[in-house]
Amino acid sequence: MICYLDSSVVLRMVLHQPNTLREWSKIEQGLSSRLLRLEGFRALDRLRCVSDVTGEIIAECRSRLFQYLKKIGLVPLTERVLARAEQSMPTVVGSLDSIHLVSALYWREQHGTDLIFATHDTQLALAANAHGFKVIGV
Numbered sequence: 001m002i003c004y005l006d007s008s009v010v011l012r013m014v015l016h017q018p019n020t021l022r023e024w025s026k027i028e029q030g031l032s033s034r035l036l037r038l039e040g041f042r043a044l045d046r047l048r049c050v051s052d053v054t055g056e057i058i059a060e061c062r063s064r065l066f067q068y069l070k071k072i073g074l075v076p077l078t079e080r081v082l083a084r085a086e087q088s089m090p091t092v093v094g095s096l097d098s099i100h101l102v103s104a105l106y107w108r109e110q111h112g113t114d115l116i117f118a119t120h121d122t123q124l125a126l127a128a129n130a131h132g133f134k135v136i137g138v
Helices: 007-014 035-050 055-071 079-085 095-111 122-130
Strands: 002-005 029-033 072-075 116-118 134-136
Touching: 002 007, 002 095, 007 035, 007 055, 029 035, 029 095, 035 055, 035 072, 035 095, 055 072, 072 095, 079 095, 095 122, 122 134
Parallel strands: 002 029, 002 116, 029 072, 116 134
Antiparallel strands: none
């Protein structure tokens, strides 16, 4: 299965959090926005700064994030993607989520192939569904 992965899905895997994506093992090709790198490393840095998580655990999480990033195709943050993310959406979508959604739309249009949208965010899931994606993870 070809699957667009929003940051919430990858970060649950990286952080070994509960309720990870059940379908993870079925993903043959994972895609995300270049934004995934930014959100991933910012989340780990926030965790390091505001919690009592040890440097060793943060290092392990960073290593896991690097390993996932090697396997996930990243859609570039182009002017075209950003301009489309600025446009009105059929549902309420935050700034970063709009970039994820538009990145998936852009990839689908460029490749003429459908993909499944994976997120743990119910608002983003609703928006992805409104754009015709099959959604998993919520």
